[in-house]
Amino acid sequence: MTVTPVNNELAEQPGLQGAQEAQGAQGLRRLDDRATVASRVSVVRVYRFELVKLVSQWRIRLLVLACWLAPALFVAAVSRQSTLPSDTLFGRWMHATGWAGPLVMLGFAGTWALPLLTSVVTGDVFASEDRLGTWRHLLVAVRSPRRIFVAKSLASLTVILAFVAGLACSSAVGGVLAVGNQPLVGLDGHLLAPSDAAVKVFLAWACVLAPTLALAGIGLLGSVALGRSPMGLLLPALVALAMQLAQMLPLPVSARLALPSYAFIAWNGLFTSPTQLGPLLIGIVVSLVWAVLATALACLLFLRRDFTNPAYDGSGRRAVVTGLLPLVGLVALTVAVVAVATPSVGSGIQxxxxxxxxxxxxxxxxxxxxxxxxxxxxxxxxxxxxxxxxxxxxxxxxxxxxxxxxxxxxxxxxxxxxxxxxxxxxxxxxxxxxxxxxxxxxxxxxxxxxxxxxxxxxxxxxxxxxxxxxxxxxxxx
Incomplete structure (x- = not known):
């Protein structure tokens, strides 16, 4: 009988009741925030999950296996033939030393293999979620689009590094086993000892990681911006092909060095005495700038995306304004900077x-x-x-x-x-x-x-x- 007056008294005091309700709501929000923080998955766990997703795809497994086996078989088979690919750089020396084979493979990889491999990995890493309709499940599990982007980017980079390492190590092992650890003739005719040749061969492979990262950034940008469209998958390969065609044109030196594709061939300067480091360093720096900018633009588009729309099919006009125009501006800026920084004019061939x-x-x-x-x-x-x-x-x-x-x-x-x-x-x-x-x-x-x-x-x-x-x-x- 004494409870009723107390309840009536509380009911007659709306200020006190409102304060208690507000405190209760704040407590619930704090508990909900703690639960959200506790349930948010770390980047490391998301990275492992995304890496397992990539490696579980049959095409990725086949490509990794091919990168670790095919170059050795190719280099060993070509080195044993009576005719050599003398039209390729270092091809005429494949009978003389096992270190020529990895450089022949490097020329092929920079032109065809690495752009295609990059397209398969980064060009599909975000678009696959659009095709399968799994964004909601991933967001509910991770609760952070930023962590998802970082994890997917790192997983893609890991697979690409496995591709490059396989191509380099396999071709080197195949060449040395088939021909031998002999001296290598450089591009200016001087003879490199086997140890020097080995160091420069692997250094050349390391240098092409920079333009590969630039293509990877473009692949991430295409995968985010174009959604289900197959153009996202093809974008790195198409960009690489366009840059290769541009390198064949009689462009000024500044325009040639301002494209990331030049780093795929600038490693030639490692095999001269003295080494021609100027073009190589410029190509690496330009490629890394491209990689950072393209990845940042992809992240910006991804974080601004509306994941509640199940019919999302690319960013449309935003992809052109946010994705394409900054890269075009970067080309103009790098051409101007290289033109001012380098003393050469015209074609550079005098x-x-x-x-x-x-x-x-x-x-x-x-x-x-x-x-x-x-x-x-x-x-x-x-x-x-x-x-x-x-x-x-x-x-x-x-x-x-x-x-x-x-x-x-x-x-x-x-x-x-x-x-x-x-x-x-x-x-x-x-x-x-x-x-x-x-x-x-x-x-x-x-x-x-x-x-x-x-x-x-x-x-x-x-x-x-x-x-x-x-x-x-x-x-x-």
């Missing part, structure tokens, strides 16, 4: 550079041929090799890419007064690489094979590769 590159490579390779034939040794300083080159038989300016370069190389042997000379026809590509094809005399560069005391051997002066540094390097003091 007569003086070509002559120095050809003369240097010839001098190194002449010494190699001398050792093969068992002749008295000679140094580059004693040879005093020089080259006189023209383009288009002197009818056009001696600059730029083309297959109409012609060089006459002269050298001097100790104890002789008459200088030797040899003629080479050059095919110079827009990225600075050239192939010098011997055009006589036959005693020097006229035959593919030379007769040595231990049998016939490939003639190093018959045909050789070289590299013209596009950026002008100031001479040492």
């Amino acid at each position: 007569q003086g550079k070509v002559e120095r590159s050809v003369a240097t490579a010839f001098a190194h390779l002449y010494r190699l041929q001398t050792e093969q034939l068992g002749r008295p040794s000679v140094t580059e300083a004693q040879l005093r090799a020089s080259a006189a080159c023209n383009k288009g038989a002197g009818q056009v300016a001696a600059e730029g890419a083309g297959n109409d370069w012609r060089c006459v190389v002269s050298w001097h042997l100790p104890g002789t007064t008459v200088a030797g000379s040899a003629v080479y026809q050059l095919d110079v590509t827009a990225d600075g690489r050239f192939v010098a094809d011997g055009d006589g005399p036959k005693e020097v560069n006229g035959y593919f094979l030379v007769r040595t005391p231990i049998g016939d051997a490939p003639n190093p002066l018959w045909q050789f590769d070289g590299n013209v540094e596009l950026i002008t390097t100031p001479p040492p003091n």
Whole structure:
């Protein structure tokens, strides 16, 4: 009987009742917040979950297996053939050393394999959730779109690193086992010891991680922005193809170095003496900037997405404004910065550079041929090799890419007064690489094979590769 007056008294005091209700509501909210924090999954757990999801896909498993087995079989099989891919960089040396095979594989990977592998992984990592309609389940379980994005990005990066590591290690093992741990001839003709060749081969593979990350960032951006559209899956490969086509055009040096795709070929400078680090470092920095910007744009679009719409099919206009325009602006900015920072203008391929590159490579390779034939040794300083080159038989300016370069190389042997000379026809590509094809005399560069005391051997002066540094390097003091 005493409870009723108390309840009536409380009912007659709305202020006190409202205060108690407010305190109760605050307590419930605190409990709910604690439960939310407690139930929020850590990035590490989400990363493991996303990595297992990726690796459980049959196509990812097959690609990982192929990257760890196929390069070794390919390099070993090609190294045993009588004909070599001499039109590829270092292909003509696959019979001589096992370290040429990984570089041939690297050239193929940068052109085709890595863009396609990146598309398969990053181009589908977000779009697959749209196709399966599993975003709601993932968001309820994780309760943080930011953590989901970080975990998916890290899982994709892990798989891509496994691809690159497999391609590098497998091709190196296959080459060394099939041919042997022999010295490697560099792009300027100098001989690298097996240990130096091994270090530079793996360093070259490490350098191509930067442009691969740039393509991975573009893949994340396409997967987030385009939703179920298959264009998200194809975007990294299409962007890589467009950049490769641009590298074939007679672009200025600043425009060429401002594209991430240049880092796929700038590793050539590691195999010259001295190393041509300028273009390589610029290519790596540009690629990393692309990777960071593309990933940040993908994260921005992902966090702004409305996950309550089950019919979501891409960001539409927002994808163009937020995703495409900043990348176009980045291209313009990097072109301007590289143009100001580098002293080279035009194509970067000038007569003086070509002559120095050809003369240097010839001098190194002449010494190699001398050792093969068992002749008295000679140094580059004693040879005093020089080259006189023209383009288009002197009818056009001696600059730029083309297959109409012609060089006459002269050298001097100790104890002789008459200088030797040899003629080479050059095919110079827009990225600075050239192939010098011997055009006589036959005693020097006229035959593919030379007769040595231990049998016939490939003639190093018959045909050789070289590299013209596009950026002008100031001479040492």
